[in-house]
Amino acid sequence: MAEDCSGKKVTLGDLRPHGLLDLYRQGTTWVAAIRLHDGRLKNLPLEESVTTRKAALQFLKIELNKAALSRIPS
Numbered sequence: 268m269a270e271d272c273s274g275k276k277v278t279l280g281d282l283r284p285h286g287l288l289d290l291y292r293q294g295t296t297w298v299a300a301i302r303l304h305d306g307r308l309k310n311l312p313l314e315e316s317v318t319t320r321k322a323a324l325q326f327l328k329i330e331l332n333k334a335a336l337s338r339i340p341s
Contacts, residue, residue, distance in 0.1 A: 277324040285331035290323055295325040301331075 280291060288308070289300040297313040297320070317323045 277328050279323075279324065282324065282327055282331060285328075285334075287327055287331065290320065290327070299323070299327055 279287065284307055286302045286304070287299055288302055293302070293312070293332055296315065297317050299311045299313060301309050301311055313323055313326060317326050
């Protein structure tokens with residue numbers, strides 16, 4: 268389950284620089300529309316345990332930050 272590491276509210280606008288374009292429900296599943304680093308679009312269904320928009324944004328913030336950090340050469 269995602270947790271709030273920063274203590275502040277996360278919004279869709281906060282995650283746009285990381286590639287998040289939209290967040291929507293498809294049935295009972297949250298789906299993130301993400302622009303990949305190569306420019307392609309991908310619809311990414313989130314884990315079933317993510318049930319609210321707030322939890323979805325928090326989960327994506329953590330995952331997108333991990334992905335950005337993994338692309339930084341050491």
